[in-house]
Amino acid sequence: MDRLQYLGDVKVDISDIQVVEHDVIVLGAGGAGLRAAIECSMRGLSTGLVCKSLLGKAHTVMAEGGVAAALGNVDSRDHWKVHFRDTMRGGKFLNVWRMAELHAKEAPDRVRELEEWGAVFDRTKAGLINQRNFGGHRYPRLAHVGDRTGLEIIRTLQDHGIHQGIDVYMECTGLDFLKDGDKISGMVAMWRETGRFVIFKAKAAIVATGGGGKAWKITSNSWEYTGDGYGMAYEAGAELMDMEFTQFHPTGMVWPPSVRGTLVTESVRGEGGVLLNSDGKRFMFHNIPDRFADETAETEEETVRWLAGDRDARRPPELLTRDVVARAIRKEVKEGRGSPHGGAFLDIASKRTAEDIQRKLPSMYHQFKVLAELDITTEPMEVGPTLHYFMGGIRVDADSQMSRVPGLFACGECAAGMHGANRLGGNSLSDLLVFGKLSGEGAAKYIEGMTSEPMVDDNQIRSIIRDATDILNRESGENPYLLHEEMEDLMQNCVGIVRTEELLMEGIEGLGKLKESYGKVKASGASQFNPGWHEAIALRNLLITSEAVANAALIRQESRGAHTRVDYPGEQNEWLQYNVVLSKGEDGAMKSEKIERPAPNTELDRIANLSIEEIEAEVTAES
Amino acid sequence: MELRNFRIYRGDSDGGEMMDYQTEVGKGMVVLDVIHRIQAEKANDMAVRWNCKAGKCGSCSVEINGKPKLACMTRMNEYDDDETISIRPIRSFPIMRDLVADVSWNYEQNKRIAPFKPDITKKDSNGDYHMMQKDVDRIQEFRKCIECYLCQNVCHVLRDHDKKDIFVGPRFMIRVAGLDMHPLDTEDRIPDVKDEYGSGMCNITRCCTDVCPEHIQITDNGIIPIKERVVDRYYDPIKWLTRKLMGKSK
Structure with a gap:
């Protein structure tokens, strides 16, 4: 094997490069990418699915709690309208209305379809798919399998997908998209094993690359989460929207240091777990926002009744939305009431029997036992906020999922709009199913309407390859690992859970310097399975992602959902009218704009603003 | 933090060797943390x-x-302070590079395996x-998985005898078991289990079960019942006779 094939070759010869042709390429093989690829294939398209890892290892496996869908199996009062209302309220009304509507309406069918494809959800006593409580959801709504729902979903899609004629390209990194005029015509990628390049010719591309949590030091995200889709779509001319809304999950592990940030599922609280400070106080009772006061329990006694299944009791404050809980934990720590390692205590041991905990939360039990040497059936966990999810992403049309670049689609976490300023737990697994399918449909319709086949441009290919190989060819330069570490510290300190203009300016300045250093980044070794080189390639996308988040956070002068500006506290009605949209300007610099949101559809506006009594009366009358 | 000794395999499909490394190990670290630290400090x-x-x-x-494990779930305090830790790629599959093996055969x-077909x-x-x-419960x-x-890695049939052409290995025996025991499934996979997937090759040494990080009772709950279904179908004399007389049904 000639491992130095492209090294030291200034004039890149592209005649030997592998070329693969498909109607559509899907980048990313988590739940969204798999569901999109299945849809494309079912519609008769030749489909290539490209993923950085092995198939079935994507971040979807980390989703633990469940998939939200108004099936009404546990509480028959549930209805798409209530799910929609919960989603809008959780998103602080910044969600793209149509996306929240499509999501709430279609999620139940997407879940049933998974069962048809072999998923085995936990059952109710009547033998239906069981549903559990979760933060921000009015009723038990999360279809689940213990605390490993994501694994069940990805495996089901994988086992179904491999029989649909999809071609899977594993351990293959997308570098950049190719365009013919303004239209997508393909993508250049790199095989991680050999370091060789591959050209995908395609009429459409679907981006399903997830978020960019690896820009922060404390994150629940794995190495794959480097914002590849954001970087590549941005370079191809697409817009990014709502990037300031980065969700800090309230409960990540805080101890030991090597697992800091690893997710502790919200199901712990859904199953009755409570948050305590170092005084042993349930501090969430003092952190209930006005908007949710009517629907949240006021006393411990009421939460006990709720846990026992009393339908008149209100939800415990631990199940408020993630932004609220994360800020409350941070406040306790900041005011000196934190746990020994700088978090809060999460106690399920005193609320459930050991047997219950092991049955309902087996992987949490195992995770703490092995990684923290702690038995969660007898002791409380220590938890703190961890960067978990991007509400923002590639701006797409709500129905087709197409970006402003013809032929470029996005779905799942990397697409913007569905979750507004804050995502409810359980809404991401349903998001990736609903919009994975819709993006496949969108791509199929787009291809059907094409009049001519787009061509790939050799100069674009050469330039993409040269950018990648320059990193190896430099005599010396910056160490990609160290640059990444600097970025993590910068984002953690300056673009964290609580933001100010001063900090954000410092962050933007620091990112500017990092971008300069990145121009001189150097990876040592050959091109075969070279992690240093892969790291350096991913850094470009992570830098674009970080810059977009910091700029958007600076522009939005209010606190809404996951975006907290201590210099602009509280939600400002004026800001509800705008999204922050970022794109690559003609001068090559990032352009940030405030774009006015379209007025909501009156019916949706009415539903979202009903009181809980009104909406319950309405859906009861309908059924 | 204390300095610890490691030996890590470096090489590719053409061969390689165990290389010595030293790095500091902190509280709570797992083996994967060590690998990352060495990667960042000494071997980019x-x-x-992972x-x-x-x-x-x-x-x-x-x-x-020498023990097959997940590097992310193996804590350093499982080992003595003065013990040199050796880390190698899994052996039943070809080496791609260093600690990475080519597991594409499994895919x-x-x-x-015929997919789920509900009634x-x-x-x-x-x-x-x-x-x-x-x-x-039992298919869950x-x-x-x-x-x-890791189960494929320790299975004698695959590891020592390299019979990958006639046995799919424990992972896919339980995949079949999960489909065959599904209350809604209608597909008959038993002929393939016997003739294509090689259920007869397993001699129930339970090595696969021992290494399963999810503690799945691969042998007792998965492979043995599936082997019994094959036996019932093909080697039960009364059923054999009935089939001869009445014609075949599932």
Whole structure:
């Protein structure tokens, strides 16, 4: 094997490069990418699915709690309208209305379809798919399998997908998209094993690359989460929207240091777990926002009744939305009431029997036992906020999922709009199913309407390859690992859970310097399975992602959902009218704009603003 | 922090050797943390496969001091302070580079297994299927599998005898078991289990079960019942006679 094939070759010869042709390429093989690829294939398209890892290892496996869908199996009062209302309220009304509507309406069918494809959800006593409580959801709504729902979903899609004629390209990194005029015509990628390049010719591309949590030091995200889709779509001319809304999950592990940030599922609280400070106080009772006061329990006694299944009791404050809980934990720590390692205590041991905990939360039990040497059936966990999810992403049309670049689609976490300023737990697994399918449909319709086949441009290919190989060819330069570490510290300190203009300016300045250093980044070794080189390639996308988040956070002068500006506290009605949209300007610099949101559809506006009594009366009358 | 000694395999499909490294180990570190630290400090180009770092994705399977394990779930305090820790790629599959093995053969086996085929007549008017929890408990056990392939790595048939052409291995025996025991499934896979997947090759040494990080009872709950279904079908004399006289049915 000639491992130095492209090294030291200034004039890149592209005649030997592998070329693969498909109607559509899907980048990313988590739940969204798999569901999109299945849809494309079912519609008769030749489909290539490209993923950085092995198939079935994507971040979807980390989703633990469940998939939200108004099936009404546990509480028959549930209805798409209530799910929609919960989603809008959780998103602080910044969600793209149509996306929240499509999501709430279609999620139940997407879940049933998974069962048809072999998923085995936990059952109710009547033998239906069981549903559990979760933060921000009015009723038990999360279809689940213990605390490993994501694994069940990805495996089901994988086992179904491999029989649909999809071609899977594993351990293959997308570098950049190719365009013919303004239209997508393909993508250049790199095989991680050999370091060789591959050209995908395609009429459409679907981006399903997830978020960019690896820009922060404390994150629940794995190495794959480097914002590849954001970087590549941005370079191809697409817009990014709502990037300031980065969700800090309230409960990540805080101890030991090597697992800091690893997710502790919200199901712990859904199953009755409570948050305590170092005084042993349930501090969430003092952190209930006005908007949710009517629907949240006021006393411990009421939460006990709720846990026992009393339908008149209100939800415990631990199940408020993630932004609220994360800020409350941070406040306790900041005011000196934190746990020994700088978090809060999460106690399920005193609320459930050991047997219950092991049955309902087996992987949490195992995770703490092995990684923290702690038995969660007898002791409380220590938890703190961890960067978990991007509400923002590639701006797409709500129905087709197409970006402003013809032929470029996005779905799942990397697409913007569905979750507004804050995502409810359980809404991401349903998001990736609903919009994975819709993006496949969108791509199929787009291809059907094409009049001519787009061509790939050799100069674009050469330039993409040269950018990648320059990193190896430099005599010396910056160490990609160290640059990444600097970025993590910068984002953690300056673009964290609580933001100010001063900090954000410092962050933007620091990112500017990092971008300069990145121009001189150097990876040592050959091109075969070279992690240093892969790291350096991913850094470009992570830098674009970080810059977009910091700029958007600076522009939005209010606190809404996951975006907290201590210099602009509280939600400002004026800001509800705008999204922050970022794109690559003609001068090559990032352009940030405030774009006015379209007025909501009156019916949706009415539903979202009903009181809980009104909406319950309405859906009861309908059924 | 204390300085500890490691030996890590460096090489590719053409061969390689164990290389010595030293690095500091802090409280709570797992073997994958050590690998990352050495990678960042001393060997930027050392290849290792990993993802979730929480025992949920099954990417970081390696052999640590000869034992097949997930590097992300193996704590350093399992070993004595003065012990040199050796880390190698899993052995039943070809080496790609350093700690990364080529496991693509497993993906080919999965493709050979006939997919789930539900009895759609069992759907109620809402489009829901009814299954009782007790009827799905046993297949949910198999569905915990994270496809780390540690079971494939220690299976004698695959590892010592390299009979990959005639046996799909424990991972796919429980995949078949999970489908065959599914209350809604209608596909008959038993002929393939015997003739194509090589159920007879397993001699029940339970090595696969021992290394399963999800503690799935691969042998007792999966492979043995599936072997029994083959025996019932093909080697039960009364059933054989009935079939001869009455014609074949599932």
